[in-house]
Amino acid sequence: MEKCVEVSGTTLVIKVPRELDHHSAEYLRGEADRILGEKSIRSIVFDFEKTSFMDSSGIGLIMGRYKNIRFTGGKVTAIRANEQIRRILTLSGMHKVIEIYEGEPEVLERGQRR
Amino acid sequence: MSSANEMKLEFDSRSCNEGFARVAVAAFMTQMNPTLEEVADVKTALSEAVTNSIVHGYEGEVQKIIVECRIEGKELRVTVIDKGCGIEDVAQAMEPMFTTKPDAERSGMGFVFMEAFMDEVRVESVPGKGTCVFMRKKVGQPADEFNQ
Numbered sequence: 001m002e003k004c005v006e007v008s009g010t011t012l013v014i015k016v017p018r019e020l021d022h023h024s025a026e027y028l029r030g031e032a033d034r035i036l037g038e039k040s041i042r043s044i045v046f047d048f049e050k051t052s053f054m055d056s057s058g059i060g061l062i063m064g065r066y067k068n069i070r071f072t073g074g075k076v077t078a079i080r081a082n083e084q085i086r087r088i089l090t091l092s093g094m095h096k097v098i099e100i101y102e103g104e105p106e107v108l109e110r111g112q113r114r
Numbered sequence: 115m116s117s118a119n120e121m122k123l124e125f126d127s128r129s130c131n132e133g134f135a136r137v138a139v140a141a142f143m144t145q146m147n148p149t150l151e152e153v154a155d156v157k158t159a160l161s162e163a164v165t166n167s168i169v170h171g172y173e174g175e176v177q178k179i180i181v182e183c184r185i186e187g188k189e190l191r192v193t194v195i196d197k198g199c200g201i202e203d204v205a206q207a208m209e210p211m212f213t214t215k216p217d218a219e220r221s222g223m224g225f226v227f228m229e230a231f232m233d234e235v236r237v238e239s240v241p242g243k244g245t246c247v248f249m250r251k252k253v254g255q256p257a258d259e260f261n262q
Contacts, residue, residue: 019133019136021129021132021133021136021161021165022129022132022161022165022168022169023129023130023132023133025219026129029219053136053154053157053158053161055158055161055162055165055224055227056162056165056220056221056222056223056224056226056227057165057220057221059221059223060218060219060220060221061219063219063221064219084151084154088158088227091223091226091227091230092221092223092226092227
């Protein structure tokens, strides 16, 4: 499987696969938590560039990571989310607790692009 | 003359089959000339029902899940059937954010999404016997009335 998690400074970038369902969420959860346990992470970015499908298992994954990082004052961001993904995030109320961008915000670009 | 068209899938309750079930149902409904949004709606609702059967119905045990689809005119009916543990309190299970598995990071949004993306969702469940989720949705462009 293609590398789906990357660390840049204190930011963990999760490259969400084409379909984020119960099957892929289980795998991503393991990968993300391994890094969260090893490194000092202040923010988590979910990059939806390649993603065309997400269901409530994806919400569970994002919500779980949000709960983990919230205690240390960290934040969670979703970037490059298409209309379908933004619809699911909004319907589930996630837009109230995480920042959602249609594109890639400049702040992130400078810190993470290589 | 009835224009009804039916199909039935039976597959193992393995998480890798979730994507398969979504694609199969999406392919079946293309004859209804759906919009991209309608396909996305049905795929999400189906995914929720199938995931429920895997995670809750069979609790990870590998058994069979049946998905039946029927196209009747402009209506798509999707039924997801498992012979798993069933649901004690269906009304409670359908409440937003309710989940019996918070530790497994289940969001409790499954039925909410099914109801949001389909026109009607009905659940019949017998504890110890299994669960049947019926969903209905009007699909397709108005101009497509005579497409067979």
